[in-house]
Amino acid sequence: MEIREVFARNLRRTRHAKGLSQEALAYEANVDRTYISSLERGVYAATIDMVGKLAEVLGVEPDELLRRASKPSRSKT
């Protein structure tokens, strides 16, 4: 699976697990909601700075957002 798709799935799954809407995540990360929506559809290639910022808001390690589905995820909360 392509890295954007891996990230898109992990971002959406983690956001849902934290009970955050796209709007809430966008607000916390200080980005536009449409950008979050685009990332979750694999439209853009986020930078590692953005991966780090979104991971921080979601309370997970940045590498977990790039992990392929087969491996267990270990979020901090």
Next chain:
Amino acid sequence: MEIREVFARNLRRTRHAKGLSQEALAYEANVDRTYISSLERGVYAATIDMVGKLAEVLGVEPDELLRRASKPSRSKT
């Protein structure tokens, strides 16, 4: 540690572990050597596409290049 620093250290460490020079990695990834040098100094924020491409050349999983040092690394080779 800031995500760029984490990525810079992991990129350099993995490249050395594979016995690749910056030139060789740059050639395989089809980027300029100075770009690899900049990434290894945390000057730029690579996109996840670039992280995926470099991971593929280095034979590791993309998430390993963003993993903080404390956790064990599991490269494929």
